[in-house]
Amino acid sequence: xxxxxxxNILAIISDVSxxxxxxxxxxxxxxxxxxxxxxxxxxxxVAIEKKFQISVRDEDVPNITTVKQAVEMVEKLMKExxxxxxx
Numbered sequence: 277x278x279x280x281x282x283x284n285i286l287a288i289i290s291d292v293s294x295x296x297x298x299x300x301x302x303x304x305x306x307x308x309x310x311x312x313x314x315x316x317x318x319x320x321x322v323a324i325e326k327k328f329q330i331s332v333r334d335e336d337v338p339n340i341t342t343v344k345q346a347v348e349m350v351e352k353l354m355k356e357x358x359x360x361x362x363x
Contacts, residue, residue, distance in 0.1 A: 281328075281354075282347050288323045289343065292316050302344035314338075324350060330357060 282302070290297045293310040306312040312320070321332050324346065330353040340346050 281350055282343070284327055285324060285343060285346050285350065288327065289320055289346075292319045292323065300343060302342065302347070304343050305341050306343075307341060320346075328354060330354060 286297050286300055289295075289300055289306070289310070293300075293306075293312055293316065295310050300310070304310060306317065306320070317337055321337050324330070325332055328350050330350065332349065332353070336349065340349055
């Protein structure tokens with residue numbers, strides 16, 4: 277995992293959830309551990325989209341339940357975006 281991507285995502289999640297960055301690990305579950313509801317999940321998603329200039333499909337949002345999954349999704353979307361620019 278790219279440390280920069282992870283740090284940025286942790287900062288966003290901390291900001292939206294109100295939990296300290298130190299309390300959040302890659303395996304932290306948004307819904308069970310951070311009390312994120314559907315509105316906060318959308319806030320996190322929109323902040324991530326703006327920060328990384330990517331677009332997350334609405335149907336993918338409920339499937340992303342941990343920090344690690346969010347980082348992996350962002351890295352994947354950034355790779356795809358980068359690949360699209362080359363063609």
